[in-house]
Amino acid sequence: MNKVIIIGSGIGGLATAARLNAKGYDVSIYESSNETGGKIHSFNMDNYRFDAGPSLFTLPHLVDELFYLLKEDPRKFFNYKKKEVHCKYFWNDGVKLTAYSNMDKFLDEVNEKLDVSHEVMKNYLDRSQKKYELSEPIFLKKSLHKFSSYFSKHTLKALFSFLKFDINKTLNDTNEKYLKEPHLVQLYNRYATYNGSNPYETSGIMSLIQHLESHFGTWIPDNGMVQISKSITRLLEEKGVKIYLNSNVEEILIGNRKAQGVILNGKKIMSDYVVSNMDVFFTYEKLLKSYKMPKRVNKSERSSSALIFYWGIKKSFDQLDLHNILFSDDYRDEFESIFQKGKISNDPTVYINITSKDIPGDAPKGCENWFVMVNAPYDSEQSWNDITARLKKIIIKKINRSLHTNIEEYIQVEKVYTPQTIETKTQSFKGALYGTSSNSKLSAFLRHPNFSTNLKNLFFCGGSVHPGGGIPLCMLSAKIVSDQLKDLSNA
Secondary structure: OOEEEEEOOEHHHHHHHHHHHHOOOEEEEEOOOOOOEOOOOEEEEOOEEEEOOOOOEOOOHHHHHHHHHOOOOHHHOOOEEEOOEEEEEEOOOOOEEEEEOOHHHHHHHHHHHHOOOHHHHHHHHHHHHHHHHHHHHHHHOOOOOOHHHHOOHHHHHHHHOHHHHOOOOEHHHHHHHHOOOHHHHHHHHHHHHHHOOOOOOOEHHHHHHHHHHHOOOOEEEOOOOHHHHHHHHHHHHHOOOEEEOOOOEEEEEEOOOEEEEEEEOOEEEEOOEEEEOOOHHHHHHHHOOOOOOOHHHHOOOEOOEEEEEEEEEOOOOOOOOOEEEEOOOOHHHHHHHHHOOOOOOOOOOEEEEOHHHOOHHHOOOOOEEEEEEEEEOOOOOOOHHHHHHHHHHHHHHHHHHHHOOOHHHHEEEEEEEOHHHHHHHHOOHHHOOOOEOOOOOOHHHHOEOOEOOOOEOEEEOOOOEOOOOOHHHHHHHHHHHHHOOOOOOOO
């Protein structure tokens, strides 16, 4: 039986392990932390529980698929429910908008609150859907770095529909052209943040990202986001995948320009293939020291990071839901501050995630667990203590104005994650949540491939490589990797 070693147990590593186990490989995972999940983790403060990583769950069928591949019912491992409200939006001018999952209800809401017709919205959403349907088979499910990916009917179809992608426009220009209404433009510009990019620079093709919510819905696991990684971990253990925690791989073994295993605590552990789920920058810097780091990894622009306040709030706010956005007045300035100045503006957009809305046990009765986040630049040795103190005052003022409250009176417990914290806890280079940014129209092609071009039997998965960050794309990176190894299950 061919052996595979996977370095790291983020969602990409776990999904790769499941897919390769289903194909008949002997899979071992080596994880430096004391738990699996990578960015998907949680913690408790007093009587509050917080999901500390990704907060948005879309395309749950990608998770379910892993269980079906291994001939298990996913519902025996974990459950989730669909949200009736995707997100609640608040602007400083008093406009409030609820993004309902029911499309007719949402279109009515947009028409009533923003005076935008059903026709305008339908045309925009249909255009985003076409982008998704045309690009998904090529850009998301296949390697962009293999010639074979381009010789298919899907590729030809996409090429003939090239103009529909809006590749030569920015996301902002695309949204202004088709939506015009400023609140809506800002709302749909925010989807650039789903891959840590600037809507005023990233390509208009990124309007397809919203389709994941508007069409497929938003969901929440019964026991929080951390249950995704925990359930897959349990599945793998039951199927014989060996998971070694507190196991810090020191080097990838290379012989005859081929990956042959890893070195752990000075000991060689041999394998037929190696898959790194570690941030690709650190993979080269720490595990492949004898090999030159590709320029696209070393020199590429990093994605945005985040500054996050975790607050236990001794009050319940009926005007909020699971996902909530309090927008800034000057969105362009906000992103210029992040990407050009390495700063956070004085009026940042604030995201509030409250899992206790759907999971009552996450907070004491009558209380809520708030995950309060603003987009931030990657770490470049800014004074994060000073920035945190300044931003806390700004965020509190913004929340108080939007919700007509004095939120500081209700904060019982607090923890803060800065980009430095994120790098330390998740091994994300400079705290960049999505590896490289997608601020170039060619960014999809410039991300590191899912395989080594110089070393045989070495592969890469996770958010720092193709097709990108976030749970769905990390899961698809696992599919791309597994598709490159032959099926041994019937051999």
